[in-house]
Amino acid sequence: MAKYLTLDELDEALTHLRSEYRVLAPAYEHFGGRFAHTDNLVYQDIEQAADIVWQEKSHFSPNEVVLPVTQTLFHFHGDEIIQPSDNIKPILLFARSCDIHAFERLDHMYLKNGKNRDWYYDRLRKKVKLVLLECESSFENCFCVSMGTNKTDNYAAAVRFDDNGMAITIKDPSLQSYFDLLGVDQDFEPSFVTSNPVKVRTPDQVCDDPDKIRQILTGNPVWQEYDKRCIGCGRCTTSCPTCTCYSVFDISYNTEARIGERRRQQASCMTGNFTDMAGGHSFREKTGERLRYRALHKVNDYKARQGTDHMCVGCGRCDDRCPHYISFSNIINKMSDVVESAMNSAALEQQHD
Secondary structure (H helix, E strand, O other), rough: OEEHHHHEHHHHHHHHOOOOOOEEEEEEEEOOOOOOOEEEEEEEEEOHHHHHHOOOOOOHHHHOOOOOOOEEEEEOOOOOEOOOOOOOEEEEEEEOOOHHHHHHHHHHHHHHHHHHHHHHHHHHHHOEEEEOOOOOOOOOOOHHHHHHOOOOOOEEEEEEOOOEEEEEEEEEEHHOOOOOOOOOOOOOOOOHHHHHHOOOHHHHHHOOOOHHHHHHHHHHHHHHHHHHOOOOOOOHHHHHOOOOOEEEEEEEEOOOOEEEEEEEOOOOOOOOOEEEEOOEEEOOOOOHHOOOOOOOHHHHHHHHHHOOOOOOOOOOHHHHHHHOOOHHHHHHHHHHHHHHHHHHHHHHHHHHH
């Protein structure tokens, strides 16, 4: 089923959809931006078509839908453990192709990794229907084509916006009734970005041994530059659609600590206290070391365990958000250059032997 809806017809469809779903899409948070008197483009509940910002890339990813910044795991009352209520409406989520791929990474980590399913993630993930938000062209700093995330067929519906309305093709039969009496029939299949100005090559393109890549890069001086440049603020991780680090802690409601709740809260491997241990010991005290850990995780270690895809989906938000203009795409290319140079040197030494 494919149709074209005017803005008024889309508003009518949204009214019907919101009776059953939370509809989430990129929208402006006024004066919430990184600079004074600028707006933040974040995922919010949508009430009308005019709220949806389709011309720009959102500053933050939609992963907070399934990974809330703060999430109650359970309540405790003396010796009693109480499960949090499940009164969440189903969610219709407008997302770019790279972000849909990011959900696939999250699904692997939370539903398949270690042959265990994270009950809290699973409960929210089952509520989500993904609507592909077509990219008319590449945005600044995107490198989705290099990461193979520029195309997807994993969606319940796909949409293309213009100034007058929206074209939609629906794959999920449960959504069709909301559009039966609206719009005009029109053939529509989403198109995808086929080229980005930013291009990367990942280390596995020059070496097929992830252990060797890790060995070459772990002690390499290339990371020392970021001991000074990176301030460890964590902005790159809070905007990343595949970052999953969190902390778990208890909140007590009374002085006896018998009544309260256990929460998990998003955290960042880039902040200085992330690896603090009892006794005052800490791993990766330098910011360059923490950036190395994150970079290897995104474009080497995850794929080594998962087998097919890198964790990074090339959305470029980390480049967009960094206050010191550190480019993660440049870091990936530097990593590949270092690995290639080391492999060539090893090959020359073997020839001389």
